[in-house]
Amino acid sequence: MNENNSNEAPVDEQVSRHRKRKHDKRGETMDSFLKTSGLRRRVLVVDDEIINRMLIGNMLEAEYDVVYAENGREAVERLENTKTGFSLILLDLMMPEMNGFEVLDYAKHSEALKNIPIIVMTSDKDAEVKSIKLGAVDFITKPFHMPEVILARCERVIELSEDKNIIHSAERDPLTGLYAKDFFFEYIKQVEQYNASRQAMDAVVFTIEHFHLINEVYGREKGNDVLRTVAELLVDLFKDSAAFACHAEDDVFYIYCKHRESYDDIVDVCQQSLEEHSRSPKIFVRAGVYPEVDPEVPVETRFERAKVAYTRIRGDYTQKVAFYSSELYEKAIYHERLIADIEDAIENGDIKVYYQPKYAIRGKTPRLRSAEALVRWFHPELGMISPGDFIPLFESNGLIQKVDNYIWEQAAAQIKAWRETYGVTVPVSVNVSRIDIYDPDIESFLANLLTENDLDPSDLMIEITESAYAENADRLIEVINNLRGRGFLIEMDDFGSGYSSLNMLATIPIDVLKMDMAFIRNMESDDKSLRLVRLVIDIAKFLEVSVVAEGVETKSQLDLLKGMGCDYIQGFYFSGPVPPEKFAAFIEADLKVKQEERGKTHDN
Amino acid sequence: MTIDDLKAFGANTEEGLTRCFGNEGLFFKLIATVPSDANFDKLKAAAETGDTGDMFEAAHALKGALGNLSLTPMYDAVSDICESARAGNAPAPEKVKELLDLRDRLNTIVNQ
Numbered sequence: 223m224n225e226n227n228s229n230e231a232p233v234d235e236q237v238s239r240h241r242k243r244k245h246d247k248r249g250e251t252m253d254s255f256l257k258t259s260g261l262r263r264r265v266l267v268v269d270d271e272i273i274n275r276m277l278i279g280n281m282l283e284a285e286y287d288v289v290y291a292e293n294g295r296e297a298v299e300r301l302e303n304t305k306t307g308f309s310l311i312l313l314d315l316m317m318p319e320m321n322g323f324e325v326l327d328y329a330k331h332s333e334a335l336k337n338i339p340i341i342v343m344t345s346d347k348d349a350e351v352k353s354i355k356l357g358a359v360d361f362i363t364k365p366f367h368m369p370e371v372i373l374a375r376c377e378r379v380i381e382l383s384e385d386k387n388i389i390h391s392a393e394r395d396p397l398t399g400l401y402a403k404d405f406f407f408e409y410i411k412q413v414e415q416y417n418a419s420r421q422a423m424d425a426v427v428f429t430i431e432h433f434h435l436i437n438e439v440y441g442r443e444k445g446n447d448v449l450r451t452v453a454e455l456l457v458d459l460f461k462d463s464a465a466f467a468c469h470a471e472d473d474v475f476y477i478y479c480k481h482r483e484s485y486d487d488i489v490d491v492c493q494q495s496l497e498e499h500s501r502s503p504k505i506f507v508r509a510g511v512y513p514e515v516d517p518e519v520p521v522e523t524r525f526e527r528a529k530v531a532y533t534r535i536r537g538d539y540t541q542k543v544a545f546y547s548s549e550l551y552e553k554a555i556y557h558e559r560l561i562a563d564i565e566d567a568i569e570n571g572d573i574k575v576y577y578q579p580k581y582a583i584r585g586k587t588p589r590l591r592s593a594e595a596l597v598r599w600f601h602p603e604l605g606m607i608s609p610g611d612f613i614p615l616f617e618s619n620g621l622i623q624k625v626d627n628y629i630w631e632q633a634a635a636q637i638k639a640w641r642e643t644y645g646v647t648v649p650v651s652v653n654v655s656r657i658d659i660y661d662p663d664i665e666s667f668l669a670n671l672l673t674e675n676d677l678d679p680s681d682l683m684i685e686i687t688e689s690a691y692a693e694n695a696d697r698l699i700e701v702i703n704n705l706r707g708r709g710f711l712i713e714m715d716d717f718g719s720g721y722s723s724l725n726m727l728a729t730i731p732i733d734v735l736k737m738d739m740a741f742i743r744n745m746e747s748d749d750k751s752l753r754l755v756r757l758v759i760d761i762a763k764f765l766e767v768s769v770v771a772e773g774v775e776t777k778s779q780l781d782l783l784k785g786m787g788c789d790y791i792q793g794f795y796f797s798g799p800v801p802p803e804k805f806a807a808f809i810e811a812d813l814k815v816k817q818e819e820r821g822k823t824h825d826n
Numbered sequence: 827m828t829i830d831d832l833k834a835f836g837a838n839t840e841e842g843l844t845r846c847f848g849n850e851g852l853f854f855k856l857i858a859t860v861p862s863d864a865n866f867d868k869l870k871a872a873a874e875t876g877d878t879g880d881m882f883e884a885a886h887a888l889k890g891a892l893g894n895l896s897l898t899p900m901y902d903a904v905s906d907i908c909e910s911a912r913a914g915n916a917p918a919p920e921k922v923k924e925l926l927d928l929r930d931r932l933n934t935i936v937n938q
Contacts, residue, residue, distance in 0.1 A: 271863075273856045273891040277845055280852055316886050345890050365893030365901075369847050 262287045263309035263380060268297040268325070269343065270317040274364070278312055278343070281369040282376065286310075294320025294328075302334050309380045311340045312362070315349055326356035339383040341376065359383070395469040397446055398453035403476070406468035407521045410478050413466075414517065421464075422481035425512040425524035427532050428456065428489075430496065432504045433473035440500065448499045449473075452507075455495055459488050476525055485509045489542045508535060512546040530554045559604070560612050564621055567599060568628050574598045575632040576799035577650065579808050580770060580792040583784050587819070590812035591790055592649040592683065595633040596799040597625060613655075622655045629653075630671055634682055636802055638675040644809050651683035651713055656690035659701045669708055679709030685736070687715045691726045699730055706731055713770070718758060727765060735762045739773025739793070746778065759786050827854055831935045835899070842896035857895055861933035863888065866926065869907070873922045882911035900928045 265286040269275045270293055279288045286309070291297035294317055301308065311329075315322035322342060329335035342353040345364040353361060360379050362372055393405040401409065430452065437445035449469070456467050456475055465479035492507040510532025515524045531546035533554070567573050576596045581588040599607040616622035633650045641647050658664055672679060684705055690698045702712050711733040719738035737758050744751035755771075762769035771783050774793030783791060797808065829850070832839050839853075846853045865884040872880035885908035892901040903925040910917040 269890075271887055271891045272859060274894060276852065276856055277894050280847055280849060314890075316883065345886070345893065364890040365896070366845055369845060 264289060264307070265310045265312065265376065266291060266297060266300065266308050267312045268292075268294065268317070268322070269312075269314035271314070274314065274343070277366060278372070281366075281372055285373065285377070293317040294322060294325040297325060298328055298332075298335075301338070302332070304334075308338050309384075310376055311335075311338055312376070313340050313342050313358070315342060315344045315346065315353070323352065323356060326353065326358060330357055337383070337387055339379045341379060398450055398469045400453050400457070400467045400469040400475070403468055403470045406466055406470075406476060406478075410466055410521050422514040424477075424479055424481050425515050425521075425528045426477040426479065426485065427470075427510045427525060427528040428452075428475040428477065428492070429508050429510075429532055429536075430473040431506040431508060431536070435505060436500050444499070448496065451495055451499065452492055455492055456488075459491060470525075476528075478524075481514050485511055485543045493542075506539070507542070508532060509543045510535075510546065511543060527551060557615050560607065560615060561619065561621065563601065564612070564616065564624065567601065568624065570602075572600050572602065573625065573628060574600060574801065575629050575636070576801055577636070577805045578792055578799040579796055579805070580651075580790050581796055582789065583780065583791050584789060587815055588780075588791070588796070589815065590648065590808050592651060593805065594685070594792060594799075595629055595636075595650050595652045597629055598799070617655055617657050620657055622657050623661060626653065626655055626658050627667065630668065630682075634671040634675045634677060637677055637681050639802075640806075640809060643806075644813065646809065646813065647678075647681055648809060649681045649683055649711075651685045653685045653687075653715065654690075656687065656693050656698075659686075659690055659694070659698055664701065665704050665708065668705065668710065680711055683711045683713055683734070685713045685715040688717065688719065688726065691723075691730065695726070695729070702730055702732070706733075716772075718754065724761075727761065732765075732767060734768050734770055734790075735765075736770045736772055736792075742771050742773045742779060742783070742793075745782065752782075755783070756786050759783075759788055762789075763787065827857070827935050827938055831938065832857070832897075835897070835932065835935060838896035838898050842894075845894060845896070853895070857897070857932070858936045860891070860895065860897065860900075861929050861936060863891065866929050869922065870926060873916070873919065876916050878911045878914050878916060881917070882908060885911055897932070900925060900932070903928060 263286050265282055266289050267275050267278050267282075268291045269278070275290050275292075279290065282288050289300065289308070291300055294313075296319070297311070297313070298320065301311075311325075313322045313325055320328075322344070326340060326342075329338070329340060339359040340357065341360045341362055342349070342358040343362045343364060343366075344353075347363065350361050359382075360375055362375065366372060393402055394400065395402050400406075430448075433445065433448070436448055449472075452475065453467070453469060456477060460467065460477055460479050463479035463482070465477055468476040468478075470476045489507050489509050496505055496507060510528040510530070512524050512527040512531065519527070527546045530550055531544040534550060535541040535544040564573075574597075576598050577593040578596060579590055580592045580594065582591040597609055597613075599609070599612060601607050613622065613625075616625055630652050633652050637648065637650055654664070661667075668682065668684075671677070672682065686698065686702070706712060712731070713734040713736055714727075714730070714732045715736045716738045717735050718741060735758065737755065741751050741755045741758070745755050746752070759769050768789040770790040770792055771779075771788050772792050774780055774783065774791045774795045776795060779793075780791060780795055829839050832842075842857075843850060843853050846856070865888045869881060869884040869888070872878070872884060885904050888904045889901065889908050892904055903921055906921050907917040907925065910921075
């Protein structure tokens with residue numbers, strides 16, 4: 223009776239190997255769950271001979287609920303009309319009404335049957351090939367072999383099938399049918415491990431910028447359609463490139479493919495398809511590429527690098543594809559370092575507040591009017607870090623709030639300290655980032671600083687930039703109105719540098735207009751800049767707010783501005799930003815001027 | 827019916843019992859169903875008309891069941907019939923008679 227299985231391992235070994243595996247792999251999971259819950263898997267035995275049904279049933283019923291059918295037709299009816307699924311079908315081939323081959327063929331096209339493994343039982347060795355081709359997973363010969371072996375084979379088939387179904391449901395993104403990220407990485411690793419000859423490969427990240435707008439404007443269903451369309455397109459576009467495709471995040475796709483010189487055409491095709499779905503001019507497809515990947519670099523890192531490349535062009539409407547370079551990567555590493563170090567920097571006092579004086583120039587002698595607080599970072603290892611490097615970075619991730627809060631605290635304490643030392647108040651203006659205005663506690667935070675340091679609201683001036691208006695005008699206006707209601711003075715910083723709009727000036731109640739330094743720098747060489755400076759000063763007069771010119775470096779610039787009616791000047795002509803102990807000299811000098819002027823008045 | 831009766835009949839009772847997980851009651855119960863299996867009559871009728879198709883179907887079904895119960899003499903006889911019929915040849919009439927005689931002998935054992 224054993225001749226049919228002569229090519230297999232001895233029975234005992236098979237059984238114990240299976241038991242061990244079962245214990246190792248599943249002991250604590252599905253099996254133990256079924257045991258404790260009292261649930262049992264169901265097995266369908268299909269055979270027209272009662273003797274065979276009873277024998278098999280007797281073997282399996284200790285482990286499974288066994289259900290019987292006398293022929294293929296009865297089996298199909300049972301399977302199609304049951305709510306509780308079957309874990310396994312044991313199928314005889316020669317049967318009246320509907321034979322086993324017909325059942326196998328039917329199962330391939332039936333939703334109810336296609337995921338249930340089928341083991342064929344027959345005395346006919348010749349039927350083995352045909353059965354396997356038709357989708358049977360295993361083959362039991364009649365007369366039956368040792369019951370333990372049959373049971374073990376049934377268990378193994380169920381186990382493999384369940385694992386396969388679990389993997390299949392997890393490896394694919396249900397929306398697009400592309401690989402899920404973990405499996406995507408894993409398959410790339412496996413392919414590379416078992417394929418020695420390597421061709422140059424690219425790691426590519428495709429992003430649909432502002433994809434959320436499609437969901438918001440047209441609804442999620444439409445958004446899903448768009449994602450499916452993009453996924454299909456990518457699969458189609460890369461079908462000859464030995465590519466893996468992955469739906470990594472909502473609006474992000476990964477492609478791993480044979481190296482190509484350009485991705486512009488692919489981005490264009492995707493973009494066109496998007497435009498057919500949505501007319502929003504803000505929705506863009508962009509790609510970041512790590513070309514000809516270094517096989518020594520881990521797979522995940524390859525896509526990190528492609529992302530780094532993409533980040534460089536995010537929001538830049540003029541570029542649609544960016545390629546990774548090591549320089550870019552070093553910059554990203556540098557940024558990571560800054561992010562990691564900023565809290566310690568605040569704690570250790572590496573972040574310092576510098577003060578740049580602003581002078582009133584309307585009178586005969588310029589007088590110290592106020593100061594602007596500016597941040598400096600002295601990193602113990604990296605040296606002096608430019609605010610141009612870390613402020614945009616921290617604005618992009620929200621850390622700017624921590625830095626700004628610190629600056630405000632320092633500035634408020636400094637105003638108090640100077641007043642205690644010199645008996646005069648030097649108002650200090652602080653920058654409020656466009657990120658800060660989203661903080662619901664910003665007003666109470668600033669108000670508390672006044673109380674703690676015994677200051678008037680007009681001592682701490684608030685500088686905001688135009689970009690905050692462009693981003694969320696309603697919230698900005700709300701915050702400004704509330705702050706002004708508390709007595710704070712508001713300065714509009716960098717006016718003219720970005721999206722200046724007259725409408726903004728009409729809707730935002732401000733107290734001071736700060737002209738962007740680019741106008742001042744060019745006004746002596748460029749007539750247009752000069753006329754714009756005059757225009758801004760006129761606008762300020764019209765709005766009855768004072769105007770500050772930034773970036774003033776020379777006496778001639780000062781005279782020109784004074785002639786046009788500018789109120790205040792900030793710039794290297796007087797001083798760059800200095801630490802508070804140096805700033806003290808400006809206060810002392812101004813006190814002298816004040817005394818002299820008083821003296822003159824007395825003399826007169 | 828006893829194990830010794832079946833042994834005397836030529837059955838490999840150890841193997842048959844093993845296939846029943848040692849359940850003697852089940853073994854006897856299944857053997858008791860054999861003589862009344864309709865496939866014997868189907869086989870007999872097909873042998874008379876020379877319908878090798880029907881003969882193959884009946885022999886094939888019996889072969890599986892008889893083999894599973896290790897009723898060796900009957901299994902051997904029906905296997906021969908099955909192979910002849912599969913090839914489209916009518917089996918030797920004595921083979922069919924041998925099988926039917928064995929069925930009758932088994933029926934006697936079952937009813938003892």
